[in-house]
Amino acid sequence: PSLAVELQVLNLVTSLFLRISPNHTAVSSTLEAFLEDRGYVMKGEDPLRRRFSNALQWYNTLQDRASHFIDELIDVAREERLREDQEEHEVPMETPAEGSTPLLRPSEYLRARCPICFGGKSGPSNQLNAFACIDAVFMQKNNKHASRDPLREHPKTVFIPESEVKLWEDYVAEVRPSQESKDEHSRSARNDHYEGSLRVPNSVLDACEDSFTAADGTRQKASTQFFDSTGLMGMLCRHDRVLWLVNMTSPGERQHYVFTLVERLFNHLPSMVHGWDSL
Numbered sequence: 001p002s003l004a005v006e007l008q009v010l011n012l013v014t015s016l017f018l019r020i021s022p023n024h025t026a027v028s029s030t031l032e033a034f035l036e037d038r039g040y041v042m043k044g045e046d047p048l049r050r051r052f053s054n055a056l057q058w059y060n061t062l063q064d065r066a067s068h069f070i071d072e073l074i075d076v077a078r079e080e081r082l083r084e085d086q087e088e089h090e091v092p093m094e095t096p097a098e099g100s101t102p103l104l105r106p107s108e109y110l111r112a113r114c115p116i117c118f119g120g121k122s123g124p125s126n127q128l129n130a131f132a133c134i135d136a137v138f139m140q141k142n143n144k145h146a147s148r149d150p151l152r153e154h155p156k157t158v159f160i161p162e163s164e165v166k167l168w169e170d171y172v173a174e175v176r177p178s179q180e181s182k183d184e185h186s187r188s189a190r191n192d193h194y195e196g197s198l199r200v201p202n203s204v205l206d207a208c209e210d211s212f213t214a215a216d217g218t219r220q221k222a223s224t225q226f227f228d229s230t231g232l233m234g235m236l237c238r239h240d241r242v243l244w245l246v247n248m249t250s251p252g253e254r255q256h257y258v259f260t261l262v263e264r265l266f267n268h269l270p271s272m273v274h275g276w277d278s279l
C-alpha cells in the first residue's frame with residue numbers, strides 16, 4: 001500500500017457519492033488543493049486520484065460484504081424462529097423458500113426492496129395492490145472497444161443477468177408476427193390470453209408493443225457501433241425504489257427488456273396475483 005486514508009474521509013466521500021454522481025477526479029483534486037494550502041504538497045502528476053479511488057472502492061466492497069454477512073445471519077435466525085413458530089402452532093410457514101412451493105406473499109427480496117409496497121403483515125394475498133413502472137435511460141454506456149471490467153457482482157445486485165434477457169430476446173424474435181400477418185388478423189379477432197409465463201393478458205402486451213413502435217420505431221438513442229452496452233432499463237415501485245435493472249445492448253428500447261422485468265416481478269409475487277394495466 002502506498003496511501004493510507006482515514007476511514008472517516010472514506011465514509012464522508014461514500015456519503016457524498018450517494019447524493020451526487022461519483023466524481024473521483026473532483027474529490028481528489030479538492031483534497032490535493034486543500035492539503036497544499038496547508039503546506040502538504042503531494043509530488044508527482046495526478047498523485048492522488050487513482051490510489052484514492054482504489055482505497056474507496058475496496059473500502060466500499062468491504063462494507064458491502066460486511067452488510068451482506070450480517071443480513072445472512074439475520075436471515076438464518078429468522079428462518080429458525082419461523083420454523084419454531086410453525087412447530088409450536090402447527091401452521092404453514094409464512095414465507096416458503098423461493099422456487100420450492102408457491103409464494104403466499106411477495107418474496108423476501110421484494111419486501112426488502114420496498115416494505116411499503118410489498119411488506120407489512122401478510123393479509124390475503126389477493127389484496128396485494130402494488131404499482132411498478134418501467135423506464136429507460138441512455139446515459140450509462142460501455143465503450144465497445146474498451147475491455148469489460150472483471151465481473152465483481154454486488155451481493156445485493158439489482159441487475160438481471162444478460163443470459164436471462166437473451167432468452168426473452170430470442171423468444172420475441174421467434175414469435176413476433178410479420179407485418180402481413182398482423183394486417184390479416186385484427187386485434188379484436190384474436191383471443192385474449194396470457195403470453196408464455198407472463199401473467200399479463202395478451203391485449204396489454206400488444207398495446208405495449210404499439211407504444212414502443214409509436215415512440216421509437218426507427219429512432220436510435222445510442223449507437224451500437226461504439227457501445228456494447230447502450231443504457232439501462234429499470235423497474236421501479238411507486239416510491240421510486242429500484243426493483244430490478246437490465247443492461248440494454250440495443251440502440252433503443254426493445255420489448256424483450258420489459259418482458260424480462262415483468263417476468264422477474266411475477267416470479268417474486270404470489271401466484272394468484274395478475275397484472276392488469278398498461279405497461
Ligand SMILES: [Zn+2]
Nearest residue numbers: 114117237239
Ligand atoms: Zn414502494
